[in-house]
Amino acid sequence: MTFSSLQALREAITSLPLPLSDADAEKAVWARQDSLTKPPRSLGMLEDSVAFLGRWQRKAKPTLERIDILLFAGSHGVTARGVSAFPSSVTGQMVANFEHGGAAINQLAALAGASLSIHSLDIDKPTGDFTEHAALDDDEFLDAVNAGYTAVKDDCDLLVLGEMGIGNTTPAAAICSALFGGAVEDWTGRGTGIDDQGLRRKIETVRAGLTRHLDKISDPLAIAAALGGRELAAILGAALAARHRRVPLLLDGFVVSAAIAPLHVLNPPILDHVLAGHVSAEAGHGRLLEKLNKSPLLSLGMRLGEGSGAATAIMILKAALACFHGMASFAEAGIQDKHDT
Numbered sequence: 001m002t003f004s005s006l007q008a009l010r011e012a013i014t015s016l017p018l019p020l021s022d023a024d025a026e027k028a029v030w031a032r033q034d035s036l037t038k039p040p041r042s043l044g045m046l047e048d049s050v051a052f053l054g055r056w057q058r059k060a061k062p063t064l065e066r067i068d069i070l071l072f073a074g075s076h077g078v079t080a081r082g083v084s085a086f087p088s089s090v091t092g093q094m095v096a097n098f099e100h101g102g103a104a105i106n107q108l109a110a111l112a113g114a115s116l117s118i119h120s121l122d123i124d125k126p127t128g129d130f131t132e133h134a135a136l137d138d139d140e141f142l143d144a145v146n147a148g149y150t151a152v153k154d155d156c157d158l159l160v161l162g163e164m165g166i167g168n169t170t171p172a173a174a175i176c177s178a179l180f181g182g183a184v185e186d187w188t189g190r191g192t193g194i195d196d197q198g199l200r201r202k203i204e205t206v207r208a209g210l211t212r213h214l215d216k217i218s219d220p221l222a223i224a225a226a227l228g229g230r231e232l233a234a235i236l237g238a239a240l241a242a243r244h245r246r247v248p249l250l251l252d253g254f255v256v257s258a259a260i261a262p263l264h265v266l267n268p269p270i271l272d273h274v275l276a277g278h279v280s281a282e283a284g285h286g287r288l289l290e291k292l293n294k295s296p297l298l299s300l301g302m303r304l305g306e307g308s309g310a311a312t313a314i315m316i317l318k319a320a321l322a323c324f325h326g327m328a329s330f331a332e333a334g335i336q337d338k339h340d341t
């Protein structure tokens with residue numbers, strides 16, 4: 001499926017009947033977990049994670065055999081305003097680095113046993129500077145959403161989305177400010193490590209973008225197009241495809257979370273298939289996860305993007321499944337179970 005208009009996309013988000021998760025599979029997961037040789041629920045979020053995987057994989061015994069990491073790259077016109085500590089040319093150079101296996105995400109994907117595919121979205125064609133024009137017109141936005149939507153494959157046990165795009169913490173901050181309000185400073189962080197003067201410029205840039213596109217403030221998809229970018233739009237499309245296909249999605253940092261936030265504002269249950277991998281050190285990510293009602297598995301002070309925080313969290317999911325599949329039950333081990341009260 002691809003979307004030929006914003007209206008068709010909006011309908012797919014708000015009015016199509018959404019496929020549901022499997023409550024019976026989840027019940028079976030909890031029944032097994034409660035029979036294993038540990039005090040009930042003592043593995044905390046590990047147990048919650050197995051229940052989540054069971055529900056969305058529709059399996060009483062969930063697995064992580066096939067994990068796909070899709071990394072989307074795009075270029076941002078707003079970088080001309082001096083909002084990043086790095087030049088825009090680094091985006092293409094990092095794409096080459098991903099292809100040669102030299103980036104953090106390559107190492108983490110290999111360790112996690114995940115496949116990694118790189119999707120470059122017109123990186124030689126930066127988006128418009130959102131303080132002056134819409135970053136993307138409707139057609140450009142839909143093309144990127146469709147690229148993300150069609151990149152998701154059915155037969156995967158878990159999906160991770162990553163991004164590369166110098167400057168993209170600025171559109172992420174602008175989208176959050178537009179969707180959720182509050183002080184622009186609270187959504188705007190240092191990204192790649194911009195200095196104090198740069199941070200002030202970045203905050204002013206976000207403010208100017210909000211003023212320019214004030215007329216779109218009540219339309220989350222118009223905000224995503226006017227203030228976003230191609231890799232963010234593709235992430236929105238991929239998250240929607242995962243929901244339609246009941247593929248569980250593990251969320252990365254601030255940029256990926258901001259990219260899917262318009263889905264939440266349009267229809268909160270649409271992100272029920274999403275688990276937060278980590279909370280990034282980027283200002284605003286913790287607040288954004290609260291808005292999305294997600295509790296992160298990890299808080300490691302990471303602020304890289306690329307899908308790296310989520311890829312690290314895969315190891316936690318694998319730890320959870322190792323216990324779930326490998327532990328003996330009280331009956332098998334001949335251990336006395338909890339007193340009946």
Ligand SMILES: Cc1cc2ncn([C@H]3O[C@H](COP(=O)(O)O)[C@@H](O)[C@H]3O)c2cc1C
Binds near residue numbers: 168192305
């Ligand atoms: C070498 C390098 C590798 C990266 N990998 C991810 N990012 C991250 O930093 C960028 C966002 O931060 P800002 O908005 O400050 O530019 C994005 O490309 C993001 O993926 C990187 C940034 C750099 C410099």
Ligand SMILES: O=C(O)c1cccnc1
Binds near residue numbers: 192252
């Ligand atoms: O949390 C993120 O997604 C992030 C933080 C800094 C730079 N790039 C991405």
